[in-house]
Amino acid sequence: MTVSIGLLFPDLLGTYGDSGNAAILAARLRWRGIDSEVLTVRSGDPVPVGCQIYVVGGGEDLPQSQAARQLGAGRDGGPLRQAVDAGAVVLAVCAGQQILGLTFTGPDGRPAPGVGLLDCTTVPGAGARMVGEVVVEPDDDLGLPVLTGYENHAGVTRLGPGARPVGRVRAGSGNGGGSGVDGVRVGKVFGTYLHGPVLARNPALADLLLSWAVGALDPLDDRESEDLRAERLRAVAPARRRRRSGVRWRSGVRWRSGVRWQ
């Protein structure tokens, strides 16, 4: 079995290093003896419909609207819709998440049609651009540890009734607009505002997405990435402790040893 990973438009949506997500998926398959290929789809290339997993990254307003058009935004069908209907998994980060929604903000500041795979809309945020480290406590059904990443966006994403968030934001803005959540999920389409690349910082998320595509996976030794995660979570912790009086903590969620969340 060779798992095909479609890396969509890194020339348009490569600003924040999210192409690394494809590399992480391929590496974690390789470390388990599973063959994979990364199909890099550049602007203007036809989008293959036969990949098992697609990754779409973040970028600026103009390139993201070009990417949306090439993915069939505003039309019925489109290659990514066909792939998802056939069971493909999609990871969409920031601009990627925005353009897979129903509408997003175009480069002219007006609503532009999205690809329609995620039940969400994105509008310009009222406040300052949202930039910095993010910590997300994932929803229980995902079975994931706390997620770490960074964000850099102006858009605020609102979920429709057909979508679920990834989880509660414990630091940073995520979807913004006071929602207190990050991400948009519909079936096997998984959107988030977390850059990092998010799968480098959160190997458990990489394995969850891979398991959706290929089934159960053997565990790997992730001690090195645990060190990276601990370092990133420590970077957020002092600021959080200072702000603690203004933060609402859900019972059972505490900072422990300055490193892990539980």
Ligand code: GLN
């Ligand atoms: N251009 C979008 C925004 O600012 C997405 C940015 C990104 O992908 N980081 O909201």
